[in-house]
Amino acid sequence: MKHFKLLLFLCLGISLSAQTVGLDYYLPDGLNYNPNIPKPADVIGHEVGEWHVTHDKLVYYMQQLANSSDRITIEDRGTTFEGRPLVLLTVTSPENHANLETIRTQHVQLSEGSGNMDTSDMPVVVYQGFSIHGNEASGSNAALAYAYYLAAAQGAEIEAMLENMVILLDPSFNPDGLQRFAYWANTNKSINLNPDSNEREYHEVWPGGRTNHYWFDMNRDWLPVQLPESRARIATYHNWMPNILTDHHEMGTNSTFFFQPGEPSRVNPLTPKINQELTKEIGTYHAKALDKIGSLYYSEENFDDYYYGKGSTFPDVNGGIGILFEQGSSRGHIQESENGILTFPFTIRNQFTTALSTVEAAKNMRVKLLNYHQQYYKDMKAAVGKERTKAIVFGDSKDATKTYHLAEILKRHKIKFHELANDVTIAGKSYKKGFSYVVPMNQKNPRLIQAMFEKRTAFQDSLFYDVSAWTFPLAFNLDYANLSSLANAGSEVTDFEKPKGTVSGKSNYAYLFEWHGYYTPKALNQILQKGLRAKTAKTPFTLAGKSYDYGTIMVPVQNQKLDADALHQFLTKVANESGISIDAVSTGLTQGIDLGSNDFDPIKKQKIAILVGDGVRSYDAGEVWHLFDTRYNMKITKIDTKYFDNVDLDSYTDLILPSGWNNNLLDANGAKKIKSWVQNGGTVIGYRNAVNWLQKNEFIKFETKSDTLEAKNIRFDQKNDFLGAQVTGGAIFEAKIDRSHPINYGYKNDRLSLFRNTNIYLKPEKNSYDNPIQYTNDPLQSGYISEENNELIKNSVPFKVKRMGKGRVILFTDNTNFRAFWYGTNKLLMNAIFFGQMM
Numbered sequence: 001m002k003h004f005k006l007l008l009f010l011c012l013g014i015s016l017s018a019q020t021v022g023l024d025y026y027l028p029d030g031l032n033y034n035p036n037i038p039k040p041a042d043v044i045g046h047e048v049g050e051w052h053v054t055h056d057k058l059v060y061y062m063q064q065l066a067n068s069s070d071r072i073t074i075e076d077r078g079t080t081f082e083g084r085p086l087v088l089l090t091v092t093s094p095e096n097h098a099n100l101e102t103i104r105t106q107h108v109q110l111s112e113g114s115g116n117m118d119t120s121d122m123p124v125v126v127y128q129g130f131s132i133h134g135n136e137a138s139g140s141n142a143a144l145a146y147a148y149y150l151a152a153a154q155g156a157e158i159e160a161m162l163e164n165m166v167i168l169l170d171p172s173f174n175p176d177g178l179q180r181f182a183y184w185a186n187t188n189k190s191i192n193l194n195p196d197s198n199e200r201e202y203h204e205v206w207p208g209g210r211t212n213h214y215w216f217d218m219n220r221d222w223l224p225v226q227l228p229e230s231r232a233r234i235a236t237y238h239n240w241m242p243n244i245l246t247d248h249h250e251m252g253t254n255s256t257f258f259f260q261p262g263e264p265s266r267v268n269p270l271t272p273k274i275n276q277e278l279t280k281e282i283g284t285y286h287a288k289a290l291d292k293i294g295s296l297y298y299s300e301e302n303f304d305d306y307y308y309g310k311g312s313t314f315p316d317v318n319g320g321i322g323i324l325f326e327q328g329s330s331r332g333h334i335q336e337s338e339n340g341i342l343t344f345p346f347t348i349r350n351q352f353t354t355a356l357s358t359v360e361a362a363k364n365m366r367v368k369l370l371n372y373h374q375q376y377y378k379d380m381k382a383a384v385g386k387e388r389t390k391a392i393v394f395g396d397s398k399d400a401t402k403t404y405h406l407a408e409i410l411k412r413h414k415i416k417f418h419e420l421a422n423d424v425t426i427a428g429k430s431y432k433k434g435f436s437y438v439v440p441m442n443q444k445n446p447r448l449i450q451a452m453f454e455k456r457t458a459f460q461d462s463l464f465y466d467v468s469a470w471t472f473p474l475a476f477n478l479d480y481a482n483l484s485s486l487a488n489a490g491s492e493v494t495d496f497e498k499p500k501g502t503v504s505g506k507s508n509y510a511y512l513f514e515w516h517g518y519y520t521p522k523a524l525n526q527i528l529q530k531g532l533r534a535k536t537a538k539t540p541f542t543l544a545g546k547s548y549d550y551g552t553i554m555v556p557v558q559n560q561k562l563d564a565d566a567l568h569q570f571l572t573k574v575a576n577e578s579g580i581s582i583d584a585v586s587t588g589l590t591q592g593i594d595l596g597s598n599d600f601d602p603i604k605k606q607k608i609a610i611l612v613g614d615g616v617r618s619y620d621a622g623e624v625w626h627l628f629d630t631r632y633n634m635k636i637t638k639i640d641t642k643y644f645d646n647v648d649l650d651s652y653t654d655l656i657l658p659s660g661w662n663n664n665l666l667d668a669n670g671a672k673k674i675k676s677w678v679q680n681g682g683t684v685i686g687y688r689n690a691v692n693w694l695q696k697n698e699f700i701k702f703e704t705k706s707d708t709l710e711a712k713n714i715r716f717d718q719k720n721d722f723l724g725a726q727v728t729g730g731a732i733f734e735a736k737i738d739r740s741h742p743i744n745y746g747y748k749n750d751r752l753s754l755f756r757n758t759n760i761y762l763k764p765e766k767n768s769y770d771n772p773i774q775y776t777n778d779p780l781q782s783g784y785i786s787e788e789n790n791e792l793i794k795n796s797v798p799f800k801v802k803r804m805g806k807g808r809v810i811l812f813t814d815n816t817n818f819r820a821f822w823y824g825t826n827k828l829l830m831n832a833i834f835f836g837q838m839m
Contacts (some may be wrong), residue, residue, distance in 0.1 A: 004797055014663050016294065017364075020046075020047050020050045020343045021047060021049060021050075022047060023039055023040065023041070023047065023048060023145060023148070024285040025049075025093060025345060025347050026048065026142075026149075026345075026348065026352045027145065027149060027350065028149075028295040028356065028792075029152065031155055031158075032153075032154045032155065033148075033152040033153055033647055034069075034151070034152045034153075034156060036068060036152055037065065037068050037069055037148065037151045037152035038061075038064050038065070038144065039148060039152075040061055040144040040148060042058075043060060043061045043143070044057040044058075044060070044061050044144075045057075045066050048089055048141060048142075048144045048145045048345070049141060049343075049345035049348050049350060050188070051182075051183060051186050052137050052141065052181065052182040052185040052186050052333075052344075053137075053140065053141050053144060054178075054179055054182045054183070054186075055084055055140075055172055055175040055176075055182070055523070056084075056179070056180040058140060058143070058144065058171055058172060059084075059085055059087055059171075059172075061147070062074055062087055062089055062147060062171055063087075065089070065147055065148070065151045066089065068151065069151035069152070070094040070097070071091055071092065071093065071097075071150065071151055071162060072089050072091050072147075072150070072151055073088075073089070073090045073091070074088070074089050074095060075087065075088050076089055077232040077235065077236065078211065078228055078232045078646070079228065080175050080176045080213060080228055080229055081212065081213035081214065081227075081228065081240050082175075082176045082179075082213050084175035084176060085175070086175065086228070086229060086232040086233075086585070087170075087171065087172075088168060088169070088170055088172075088232075088236060089147060089167075089168070089169040090166065090167070090168060090169075090310055090547075091147075091150045091151075091162070091166070091167040091168075091169055092123065092162050092163075092165060092166045092167065093159065093162040093163045095163065096123060096162070096163065096166065097304045099292070100166075102822050103122075103123055103166060104166075104239070104240060106122065107122065107123070107125055107166075107240065107241065108239075108240070108241050110122075110241070110319075110370065110373050110374040110377070110712075111318075111319055111374075111376075111445075112371065112377065112444065113377035113378050113380060113381035113444065114378075114381070114762070116374075117169055117374060119367050119370035119374065119777075120367060121166050121330045121370055122135055122370055122435075123163075123164050123166050123366075124165050124166075124243050124244075124363075124365075124369055124370060125166045125168065125240050125241070125242040125243050125244075126163075126165060126166070126167050126168070126242060126243065126244045126245075126246075126358065126362045126544045127167075127168040127170070127236070127237065127240065127242040127244070127245040127246070128146075128167060128170065128245075128246045128248075128355055128358065128640075129153050129170040129173045129233070129245070129246065129247055129248070129311060130142065130143045130170065130171055130172060130173065130351070131143075131172055131173060131174060131177075131178055131248065131249075131251070132173035132174050132218045132219045132311060132731075133174065133175020133177065133209075133210045133211075133217070133218070133219065133249060133250070134174045134175075134176065134178040134180055134181045134210060134211070135177065135180075135181040135184075135204060135208055135209035135210050135250075135329075135331070136181070136210070136214075136248075136249050136250030136327075136329060137178060137181055137182065137185070137209075137250075138248075138250055138327050138329070138344065138347035138348045138350070138351050139248030139249065139250070139325075139327075139351050140171055140178055140329075141344075141348045141830070142170045142248065142348045142349075142350075142351035142352040142355060143169065143171035143172070144171075145348070145352050145737055146169070146352055146355045146356070147169060147171065149352075149356070150162075150167065150169070159293075161291065161359065161363050164363065164366055164603045165359065165362060165363060165366070165659065166240075167189060167359065168236060168240060168242060170233060170236075170713075173218060173219075173229065173233065173247075173311075173326065174211075174218045174229060175229070176211055176212050176213045177209045177210060177212055177218070178209065178502045179209075180209040181204065181208070181209025182209075183202075184204050184205070184209060185201060185331075185332045185333065185438065188200050188201035188310040188332070189201060189332070189333055189638055193333050193334040194334070194362060195255070195334045195336045195341050195342075196336065196504050197333050197335055197336050199332075199335075201331075201332040201333070202331045202332050202335055204790035206612075206613050206616075206618065207366055207612075207618035207621075207622070208618070211618060211619070211622065212227060212229060213627070213644045214227075214622045214623075214625055214626040214629075214630075215618040215619060215621060215622025215623075216619070216622055216626070216819070216820065217619060219247070219249075219310055219374055220231065220307075220309050220310065220466065220819055221309065221819065222234065222308070222309050222310060222311055222313075222314040223307075223308050223309035223314065223451075223452070223470065224309060224409065224470075224820065224821035225409055225412045225413070225817060226819070226820040226821050227820070231412065234412055234413070235412070237314075237315075237318070237672070237735055238412075238413065238414045238624070241318065241319065241320070241321055241373070242320055242322060243321065243372075243373055244282070244315075244320060244321045244322075244358060244361075244362055244369065245311065245312070245314070245315045245320055245321070245322050245323070245364065246311060246322075246323045246325060246354075246355070246358050247310075247311035247312045247322065247323065247324050247325065248310075248325045248327070248351050248354075248355070249324065249325060249326045249327070250320070250326065250327045250328070250347070251326040251328060251329065252328065252329065252330035252365070252789060253328055253329055253330065253331060253335055253336075253337045253342060254328065254337050254338040254339070254537060255326070256295070256297055256298060256327070256328055256339060257290060257295055257296065257298075257326065257327050257328065257350050257354075258297065258298055258299065258301070258302065258303060258324070258325070258326035259287075259297065259299055259323065259324070259325055259326075259354060260279050260283065260288045260299065260303065260305070260312060260322070260323050260324045261276050261279045261280050261282055261283065261299060261300055261305070262299075262300065262301070262302065262303035262304045262305055262324070262465075263300065263301065263302065263303065263304050263461070263463075264276070265460050265461040266301060266304030266305065266306050266460075266461045266463065266464065266465070267304070267305045267306065267484060268305060268306045268307075268308065268313070268316065268317070268451070269456075269460075270317060270447050270450060270451055271305060271316045271317065272376065272379075272428065274372060274646075275316050275321060275372075276305070278321050278365070278368070278369065278372060279321055279322075279323065281361070281365065282321065282323065282358070282361040282365065283299055284361075285357040285358070285360050285361040285364075286354050286357045286358075286361075286633070286637060287299075287666040288357070289353050289354065289356065289357035289360070290350065290353060290354070290357075291350065291352060291741070293350075295350050295353070296339065299640025301746050302465075302466045303324055303326070303465055304461075304463075304464065305322070305464075306464055306465065306466070306468070307464075307465070307466040307467055307468075307470070308448075308451050308470075309322075309466075309467075309470065310322075310466065310527050311324075311326035314836065317445075317447055317448050317451050318445065318448065319372070319373045319376035319377055319445075321369065321374065321793075323358065325354050326349050326741070327350050327351055327353065328342060328347065328544050329342075329347065330342045330343060330344045330346075330347050332344070333591060338475070353607060357614060360812055364451040369462035371607065375679075375803075376552075377444065377445070380445065380446055380684035384441050384442050384446045385442070387441060387446075388482075388484060389441055389482040389483065389484070390440065390441055390442070390483055390484055390485050390486055391438050391439060391440045391441060391482075391483040391485075391486050391488075391489060392429055392438070392439045392441070392449070392453055392480060392481070392482055392483065393420065393424075393426065393436060393437070393438050393439075393480060393481050393483055393488060394406065394436065394437060394439070394453075394473045394478045394479065394480035395420070395431045395432065395435045395437065395478060395479060395480075396401075396435060396436075396477070396478050396479060396748070397430045397431065397432045397435055397436075397479075397518075397748070398435075398514065398516035398517075398748045399435070399516050399517050399518055400434060400435045400499040400579070400595070401498070401499050401517055401518040401519055401579050402476050402477065402478060402518045402823050402824070403435055403436060403437065403476075403478060404498055404499055405476065405518070405823055406473065406476045406478060406823075407437050407493070407496070408453075409472070409821075410434060410439065410452075411496060413445075413448060414444065414445075415439065415443070415444075415448065416435045416439070416440065416443050416444075416492055417438060417439045417440075417492070418437065418438045418439075418440065418489040418490050418491060418492050418493060419433065419434075419437065419438070419490035419491055419492075419493055420432070420433045420434075420435075420436040420437065420438055420488060420489075420490060421433070421487075421488055421489060421490035422488070424488050426481045426483075427481055429479040429481065430479075431479065431488075433490070437493065438483070438486070438488055438489040438490070439453075440486055440489065448452055452470075453471065453472060453473060453480070454471065454473075454474045454782075455469075455471050455474075455732075455781055455782035456468075456469070456782055456783070457780055457781075457782060457783070457784075459784050462721075462724070462725035462786065463675075463724045463725060463727075463785060464727075464729045464730075464784060466729065466730065467730025467731070467757070467782040467783070468729060468730055468731050468782075468784040469730060469732045469781075469782035469783025469784075470730075471732055471753075471781070471782045474732050474753035474781060474782065474824070475732075475753070475755070475818075475822050475823065475824055476821075476823045476824050477747070477749075477752065477753060477822055477823070477824025477825065478824070479579045484642035498579060499579040500579060501574075501575030501576045501577070501578055501579045501580045501581060501582070502575055502581050502582070503571055503575050503581075503582045503583075503584060504581070504582070504583045504584050505584040506564065506565075506568040506584055507557055507564070507568070507586060508556065508557055508564050508586070508599070509556070509557055509558075509582055509585055509586050509587060509588065509595075510554055510556045510557055510583070510585050510588065510595055511544070511554070511555045511557070511567075511571055511582050511583065512548060512552055512553065512554055512582070512583045513552070513553050513575075513580055513581060513582045513583065514549055514551070514552050514553075514746075514839065515549070515550075515551035515552060515553060515745045515746035515827075516549065516746050516747075516748060517578065517579065517580040517581075517746075518579075518823060518826070518827075519577075519631075519632070520553070520578065520580055520746065521580055521632050521634070521827070521830035521833075521834065522577070522578045522631070522632040522633055522634070523553075523575070523577075523578040523580055524553055524603065524834060525633070525634050526574050526577070526578075526633075527553075527555060527571075527574065528603065528604070528605040528606070529605060530561075530562075530570065531561050531605075532555060532560050532561065532562065532567070532570075533555070533556060533559070533560060533602065533700050534553055534554065534555050534602075534603050535553070535554045535556075535600040535602050535603060536551055536553055536554075536600065536601055536603055536742075536745070536838075537550065537551065537552040537553075537554065537593065537599065537600055538550070538599045538600070538601060538740075538742075538835075538838070539592060539593045539597075539599045539740075540552075540592060541590040541592030541593050541594075542590060542591040542592055543585055543587075543590040543591070544583075544585065546583070546812055548594075549739075549748070550739055550740055550744075550745050551742070551745025551746050551831075551835075553603075554595055554600055555567075555571065556595075562598060570585075572622065591782050601835075601838055602727060603834055603835070604653065604837070605653075606634075606653045606654060606833055606834065607635075607637075607651055607652050607653050607654075608628070608634070608635075608636045608637070608652065608653065608654045608655075608656065609636070609637040609638075609639050609649070609652045609654070609655050609656070609665075610624055610625065610636055610637070610638055610639070610655070610656040610658065611641060611644065611655065611656065611657050611658065611665065612638045612639065612640055612641070612658075613640035613641035613642055613644075614641050614642065615641055615660045615661060615662065615664060615665050615666075615774075616641065616658050616660050616661075616665065617658055617659045617660060617661060617688075618657075620658035620659045620687060620688065620815065620817075621638075621658040623815070623817040623818065623819065623820060624636070624656055624658060624817055624829070625638065626820055626831070627817050627820070627826060631826070632830070636656075637652070641665070641666060641670075644666060644670055644673075645669055645670065645673070649673065649674070649677040649682065650677070650680075652677075652682065653681075653682065653683060653833075654682070654683045654684075654685060654832075654833050654836065655674065655682060655683070655685070656685045656687070656829075657684065657685065657686045657687065657690040657693070657694070658688075658690065659686050659687050659688035659689050659758075659815075660689060660693065661690065662689075663692045663693050663696055664693070665690060665693050668697075671693075671697035671699075675697070675698075675699060675804070676700075677807070678699070678804045678805065678807035678809060679804055679805030679806060679807060680805065680806055680807065681805075681806040681807050681812060681837075682807045682810075683807055683808045683809075683832070683833075683836040683837065684699065684807070684809055684810070685810045685811075685812070685829070685832050685833075685836075686699075686809070686810070686811050687762070687812050687815065687816075688758050688812070688813060688815060689758065689760065691760060691800075691811040691812075691813060692808060694762070694811065698816055699802075699804065699809045700800065700802045700804075700809045700811065701765040702762050702763070702800055702811070704760065704761055704762055704763065705761040705763055705792045705796055706792070707760070707788045707789075707791070707792055709726065711790060725786055726759070726786050726788065726789065727758055727759075728756060728757055728758065728759055728774060728784075728785050728786075728789055729784070730755065730756075730757040730783065731755075731756060731757075731780065731783025731784055731785050732753050732754070732756075732780075732781045732782045732783055733753070733754050733775055733779040733780055733781060733793060734751055734753055734754075734775070734776050734778075734779045734780075734781050735751070735752050735753075735754055735773050735774055735775050735779065735798065736750060736751060736752075736773075736774055736775075736776055737741075737750055737751070737752050737772060737773050737774075738768075738769065738771075738772040738773075741769075741772030741839070742831055742835035742836075742838045743773065743799060743801070743828060743831050743832060743835070743839060744772055744773070744828075744836060745827075745831050746827050746831065747827070751776075752773065752824070752825070753781055753824060753825075754773075754798055754812060754814045754816075754825060755815055755816075755818045755822050755825070756793075756798070756813070756814045756815075757815065757818075758814070759789055759792075760813045761789075761792040761793055761796040761813075762798070762800060762813060763794055763796065763797070763810075764795065764796065769825075771797050772799065773797060773798055773799040774795060774796070774797050775793055775794060775795060775796050775797070776794075776795070777794050777795055778794070779793055779794060780793075798812060798813045798814045799811065799828075801836075801839045808836050808837060808839060810832050810836060810839070812828070812829075812832075816828045816829050817829065823824070
């Protein structure tokens with residue numbers, strides 16, 4: 001009863017002065033605790049929930065637990081972009097720790113799909129992760145109390161549980177975001193806690209603590225694995241292949257508590273039905289535990305299990321059970337809500353309680369979960385031989401680097417792939433050895449391969465919590481094909497390294513490199529930043545028997561700041577760092593335009609800025625920042641909306657306007673300032689709904705395609721679903737491209753796959769040459785779009801450019817940099833940067 005009374009005290013707000021609850025508020029009744037195990041307050045200096053724990057204190061406490069308990073070991077799996085450790089606790093009995101590698105090896109053998117292993121005495125493996133969104137902090141704070149419980153609780157029951165279980169405890173999926181939010185909440189905390197929702201404590205400054213250093217949503221990267229935090233947890237996942245993975249989140253303050261399963265109709269069709277049945281059975285343990293402490297909750301609503309790139313869904317395609325927890329958030333220490341006064345300790349307690357109910361379910365369902373895991377892989381092994389597709393080939397005959405980066409993802413997911421035995425042409429596409437790989441389907445997890453490579457356009461439900469498509473070869477702009485045999489497969493790739501660059505020799509005349517390579521923008525930027533002159537070819541030509549495409553870069557030797565020897569040495573370094581091939585040529589006479597032709601346009605050194613801050617969508621801005629900073633080693637100046645009026649734009653060549661939360665990125669003064677700068681020669685590049693802001697402020701005029709949507713025979717309680725079905729949450733569409741236009745330099749095919757999650761449909765211009773990127777008449781390649789929007793997108797254009805005075809206005813309705821894995825369209829932005837003044 002003492003816990004229930006304290007719950008009433010906290011939730012009804014009898015006293016709103018700074019409340020401190022002891023550790024026993026969270027811990028279950030009737031247990032003794034080892035006095036030699038330090039409590040959180042003994043180490044971090046405050047009770048759990050009294051303050052928001054900072055990541056450094058969280059890690060320090062976990063280290064002290066590992067030093068004090070023979071049940072816990074701790075490992076450091078790398079660092080975040082900001083240098084914070086990515087720690088993992090392994091919790092099990094001391095006897096199991098002594099035999100841990102044997103346990104792990106035997107457990108992983110369950111996923112080999114052969115034999116019938118006896119699971120009766122095998123430990124179950126549970127991976128519990130907290131606060132992948134840094135400002136959903138009740139999870140990581142609950143990890144303090146939970147780790148203490150696992151280390152210190154005494155009695156036959158917990159000892160028996162740990163004998164039959166290995167717990168992988170990840171106390172902070174997102175250290176950088178957690179640290180950012182803890183700083184905010186703590187520095188705005190009052191002695192007298194104020195639950196007023198208008199209090200500054202509950203309104204973080206931009207970009208908030210949800211994301212990591214580059215403002216990425218970490219819970220969307222389980223499948224693409226582009227970020228260091230993701231790479232650490234994916235390595236852990238595949239090293240152990242856990243039976244259950246939990247992902248502790250928060251949601252809106254007026255919500256209660258959610259646990260999976262989610263919407264029954266929104267489950268990926270590759271997920272076996274039994275997966276959802278087991279998820280529902282596990283849910284009964286959560287319900288029982290939350291009933292006991294009087295917490296409201298719900299299930300089978302709102303959230304789904306479709307996109308395998310989320311933590312709660314990724315296990316479902318790997319023979320495990322993923323569980324999403326969502327707790328109504330206090331967003332600070334105490335806040336008003338529709339359910340009464342919501343305190344931070346109360347939110348922590350719900351997370352702690354469901355962490356315990358998870359291991360209770362795992363303990364009681366141990367053999368059932370282990371058998372399901374084993375059967376999942378046995379069923380796939382039996383089914384794969386019946387499939388017509390025996391392998392998938394993918395590659396780009398002009399760019400080994402994009403091919404490498406997709407193969408890199410496969411490698412992280414333990415998917416095997418082979419060299420291409422010989423150059424081959426399939427369905428009109430050329431696949432070169434060294435530039436292509438073959439993925440056999442007869443391996444451990446063909447379902448995961450299918451999830452990554454398939455195109456799907458038919459769905460049971462029209463609502464999606466996240467994207468409806470992520471087909472990887474389309475995202476990378478790679479050619480790919482299904483194979484009916486392994487005839488084209490060479491040896492398996494085990495020694496795997498990034499493609500190396502070359503310079504064919506030393507020249508006293510000029511150097512050439514085509515624009516096809518993924519890292520050519522990095523190379524060109526290095527050349528320009530060195531103060532060297534470079535030009536780009538607006539027309540193809542042939543020299544010394546080699547054909548050079550649109551956008552080929554020429555670096556002349558004469559009249560440069562480096563002499564011939566130093567230039568050769570410098571370009572050798574550039575080629576190596578960018579993985580590109582540079583040709584040394586000895587003559588300017590070609591078949592086609594000669595190297596001195598006016599069809600070679602000079603390229604200027606660029607200085608780029610991007611608008612960030614209030615009103616700007618941080619995800620979109622972060623994707624651009626990450627692209628420039630980590631991929632192309634290019635400086636980009638982040639200018640905040642708060643001080644934009646005081647910035648002199650004259651030194652910048654390009655200004656990027658990411659998508660905003662509305663059409664008011666800047667006020668009239670800001671618009672006037674940018675307009676003047678563009679007229680004097682600047683290039684402004686607007687993304688997604690920033691194009692509406694540019695039109696509203698008369699930078700450019702365009703017509704949109706629209707449809708009058710009418711609800712017929714739709715009940716009031718169906719309204720949200722009706723409107724939600726019109727949302728294009730993330731699908732892939734095919735466009736035809738004019739390869740001669742500078743925006744398309746570096747693309748070898750006349751078709752391009754674009755990711756879209758907006759409903760902005762621009763009408764094409766009258767002149768065909770003004771529509772260098774245009775959706776086809778049947779553009780949907782993968783994902784969901786409503787029938788109404790599917791008609792609107794046909795033959796519309798996702799790109800426009802207009803001259804304004806001496807400058808340019810460039811529009812992209814689509815996100816060319818989506819979640820760091822949309823490699824295939826990154827070059828569109830770089831073309832706008834380097835070649836914008838040619839358009």
